[in-house]
Amino acid sequence: MTPPPVESTPLSFGDTRLRIEDVVAIARRQRGAALSSDADFRARITRGTEFLDRLLREDGVVYGVTTGYGDSCTVVIPPDLLTELPHHLFTYHGCGLGRFLDADETRAVLAARLASLSVGMSGVSLPLLEGLVALLQHDILPLIPAEGSVGASGDLTPLSYVAAVLCGEREVMHGGVRRPAAEALAEAGLAPLRLRPKEGLAIMNGTAVMTALACLAYDRADYLCRLATRLTAYNVIASAGNAHHFDEVLFAAKPHPGQTRVAARLREDLHSDRPPRNEQRLQDRYSLRCAPHVIGVLEDALPFLRQLIETELNSANDNPLVDPDRDQILHGGHFYGGHIAFAMDAMKNAVANLADLLDRQLALLVDTRFNHGLPSNLSGVTGPRAAINHGLKALQISVSAWTAEALKQTMPASVFSRSTECHNQDKVSMGTIAARDCLRVIELTEQVVAAMLIAARQGVTLRQRATPETRIEGAPVEMLADLSARIALVEEDRALDHDLRQLLGDVRAQRWSLYES
Structure with a gap:
């Protein structure tokens, strides 16, 4: 069974603005979820549904409630079929393919959708919000295919799997077992929902999938930024480089503030003193000398990327929006995920450059022409057996392969807009593709x-072995x-895949605390 959250105080949706760290904590089951009990918040949610009910009685026409969807908005739905319309919306969008989002990603999606609907402009009911909270509390995770969204109108197809599960349809992961949603809901004592007018549209017509993936990507990219800095310090030491x-x-x-922070971290790691008037060892190659300029691009971009992601996370991003205080239905395009698309395209570019930087550093370290006295391929064997041992030769080839693939993925997804849905969605963001690409990078x-x-x-x-006075501190x-x-x-040569997988787990678990600022 999935372990319970370790944080005793759940995050209360509707009470406060969410940060990336909140979504990550929920995704990792480090914190639970609850719906605000604040009377003003609950009254605002209720006013939205009451306004929709009144509008239906008085005007009789509301997009996505009494009409078809998208290009079919001119199709009038007969009154006796209105209650079936939300069900049809998630049913015909059940066409996603690709891998299923993993457990962390799915929890993040539920949190992101809750954050948006809790703004109070989507016309959804309290039972719907409570249903989403219950999925998180019981860790009933919709099986969401990763592929099938163009990022406007939001993440329609992947979010249809959330809507369907709330209604007791399709499949979930629960307790590590794939099972029918209705069965898991019943076991948890939860009744399937019957969606109210607009609730199917409100769940699906938003940017929750791309935003959730962006939150997780940000957390991992931030750690990689710091880890690349520490690795650069080690590589300066190993290659007897110029710390000045x-x-x-x-x-x-x-x-540049981020670039300056990276340089300061390297000075801290290397304990470099004030440089002499003129260096004997003049200039290292760019992959060492310019490391702050490469890593610093991501370090400087992160605050701006945070702003884009957190603004989207805390926004009402479906259509139409409901303003019960002014008695208005507001038609717009907030489902368009352009800001997340841009953030993810930018992030994957900056992260791929970290891979490229480290790949170049390794190429120098294994090459006796550039590593200043270290053994070929960093082999640890001496004597006659050195001839048959190859150290990190193959590892360097693998690193080049992974780096090349990361660099290949940096083509911006956002420039591949396609006109879809009878040219109603004639300009789309591709934000979810950008987010998936970013996670792959x-x-x-x-x-x-x-x-x-x-x-x-x-x-x-090996540097300490060759030069015992090599200095490492802190x-x-x-x-x-x-x-x-x-x-x-x-x-002696050995397979390194077990070590690599162990270290990969350490990196993803953020095993090492790196720098205070």
Whole structure:
């Protein structure tokens, strides 16, 4: 069974603005979910449904309630079929394919949709919001295919699986078992919903999938940014590089804040003193010397990307919106995921550059022409047996493969808009594709990082063997000791896939605390 959340105080939807960290905590079952008990919040939600009911009685026409959807908005739905319309919406959108979102991703989707609907402009009822909360509380996770969304009108097809599960249809993962939704709901004592007018549209016509994936991507990218910095410090040490490339005065002359932070972290790791008047060892190659300029792009982008993601997360992003206080139905295009698409396209570019940077650093470390006295391929074997041992030769090839694939994925998804749905959706964001691409780039970069952790452990140890006076202090010492305890030095050739998978798990679990700021 899935373990219960470790945080005793659940996140109350409707009470406060969510941060990326809130979604990540819910996704990882580190925090539970609840619906606000605030009277004003609940009254606002109720006013929305009451206004819709009154509008139906008085006007008789509301898009997506008494009409068909999208290009079919001119089709009038007979009154005796109105209650069936939301059911038909999620039914005919049941055409997703590809892998299913994993458990963390699915919880994040539920949290993102709850955040949006809790704004109070979607015309949904309290029972619907409570139903979404119940899915999180009981960890009943809709099986959501990852593919099939063009990112406007929102994530229609993947979110149809959320709507269907609330109504007791399709399948879920519950307790690690794939089973019918109706069965899991019944076991948890939950009754299937009968969706009210507009509720099918409200659940599905929004950006929750791309936004949820963006929250998870941000968390992983932020950690990779820090880990790439620590690895660069190790690689400077291993290659007997010039630590003065990261001088404070030097970086004050080009003061991008993130780039400056990366340089400061490298100075902290390397304990570099003020440089001499003129260097004997002048300039390292760009992959070391320009590391703050590469890593710093992501470091500088993260605050802006956070703004885009969190604004989307806390927005009402379906259509139409309901303003019960002014008695208005507002027709617009807030389902368009352009900001998330841009954020994910930008993030995957910056993260892929981390992979490329580390790949180049490894290429220098394994090559005796550039590694300043280390063994070929960082082999730990000496004597006659050195001839048949190849150290990290194959690992460097794998790193190049993973890096190339990450770089290939950086083509912006947002520029591939396709006119769809009888040209009603004639400009779409492709935000969900961008988010999936970004997660793939992050996954590949994490694989590069796992390999670089082996290389760092190997390279620094061999440098200390060759140059006993090599100086390492502070946090890098602790992390290196942890790596050395977990990963044996590569002396006689051995398969490294087990080590790589262990380190990949460590990276994704964010095992090492890296820098305070």
